[in-house]
Amino acid sequence: MVGQTLTSVAIIGGGPGGLGTAIALSQLPFLEVTLYEKHSESREAGAGISLSSNAWKVLDLLGASKGVKGGSKSNTHQRNAYTGKILSVVEHPENSAVDQRGAIRARRTRLQQALLAEVPKDIIKYSKKLVHLDDLSDRGVRLTFEDKTEVLADIVVGADGIHSAVRRSLFPEHKLRFTGNTAFRVLVPKSRLNSLPEITSTTAWWWGKAGHVYFSDVDDETENNNPLFEITIRSYHEPEIPGKTVGWGIPAANEKVASRVTEFDRRVRDAVDTVEEGQWWEFAGFAGPRLDHITAWDKVALIGDASHPLSGAFGSGATFAMEDGWILARALELTHFTGRPLSDALEIFSQIRSPYYNRMYEHLDKVQEKLQKVQSESTNFDEFLETKIDSFLYDDKDFIYKNDISKVWDAYLEANEV
Incomplete structure (x- = not known):
């Protein structure tokens, strides 16, 4: 890249989404990637995390799947909490058919460590809590941190979770x-x-x-x-x-x-x-309410919980964020090698991922409507639970848990004759 100007990318947030995005983007030689993490070290809060076929697909693409182990979810029971009555047993055969690794529950720290191992060591800056972004038009974006330091970036990726500081700067009227x-x-x-x-x-x-x-x-x-x-x-x-x-x-x-x-x-x-x-x-x-846009200023993209504050509705938020980051990398790669502007890459990213999240919101709306109807009509708790479990387990969510993000990208290329 001697003699060429690199495009600078600032990723905000060092969770699975930010790390996955850092891996995908740092593989592109025309980008200069820096990840800013507010804590003083890499860490992951919580307990366990569920990983299914969609997770394995993107982890394979990021080269991080080999480091993730967990407990099998091949035998899952649904019970009445008061009586212990077993209402449903799911063997998850669909997961083993798609991917022999099946559905697992892993320590969140295991996923974090597996991703961190694939991130170039010199690109993470710790103790950098974002306070505000400013659009500097053709000069990029100014990032201001709590320690009073400022940096400029051509592209900003908000991977900073449901309480995203990036989202607050872009859409201050959006309230959780x-x-x-x-x-x-x-x-x-x-x-x-x-x-x-x-x-x-x-x-x-x-x-x-x-x-x-x-x-x-x-x-x-x-x-x-x-x-x-x-x-x-x-x-x-x-x-x-x-x-x-x-x-x-x-x-x-x-x-x-x-x-x-x-x-x-x-x-x-x-x-x-x-x-x-x-x-x-x-x-x-x-x-929070669904966002009309997951990009802004032609140079800022929101990924994961920052872009769709669903409060963990599908238990797959880390996977969604990693998929976002991988698609963003493919869009930037495409536009770079076809001589198109950065704004086109963000538009491609939005065209692919916004409809996906809208489909999730629509699914949640339908399930909520069904549950409210059953709850108002039913006098039997087990009957209500069975409807809830049926919606929770069996309503069609293959578009989530069997999603193959590389095939999604291939379909975009084919549809647009690229």
Whole structure:
């Protein structure tokens, strides 16, 4: 690239989406990529993360799949949280047919580490919390950080999650709301639950009226002699406390967590009681209206939760963000080698990904309408649960979990005769 001017790209956010984007973009020799992470080191909050065929496809493209191991979700039960009655068992044969690695639940840190290993070491800048962006027209974008430093970039990628500072700069009128849905998450040694074989033998959702509990392996036991096990409690009607309701990760006391499952089956309560004080983390759920645009200023793109604040509705947000980053890289590559402007690359990115997210919103609208109708007409909780589980499991979501992002790109090229 001697004698040529590189296009500078600033990625905001060092989660899976930002790291995946950094991998994809740093492979393009005409780009100079820098990732800005607000924390002082690379870290991933939460407990487990679900990965299906769509995740394996994009991780393969990024060269990071080999570093990701987890617990199989090949045997998933849906239960009534009060009685323990099994309402549904899913073997997930569709995943093994598409990809032999199947559907897994992995530690979020495993995914983070696998991606981080593929990112060029010198491109990540830590302790850089973005405060604001300014459009400088043909001079690019000015980024201002909390430490008062400023940088210029030709392209900015907002991979900074549901509370995106990039999105706030682009669309200050867009407001998030607390959904009332809060998750309490923990990873515990599976050995601590040895007395509860019905809890540890399957991946399971125990559904209640005001919340549910999720149990799952997060380790491949063939490679880990001391595997961890995930417990996530979701409470649907938490009150908002001004100044204290936060978006992502504060410690939660055992007493607070246990109070959310006092009416649940004894086995659930016993599992919750195995957690040592100080281990639970609380994550408040936020969501926002769908965005009309996921790009702005002809040089800024939003990816992942920054572009579609769905509050984790499909449990595949990290995969969505990695797919976004890979498509953005392909669009920039195409426009560079065909002599087109950067703005065309962002338009291609939007043309491919915006309809995909709109389809998710439409799906959620239909499911919500169905559940409200059943809830108003049904007097039997199991009947309502069965409808909820049917929508949760069996409504057509192949467009999500079987998505092959490389084929999506090939289809775009074919449709546009490129």
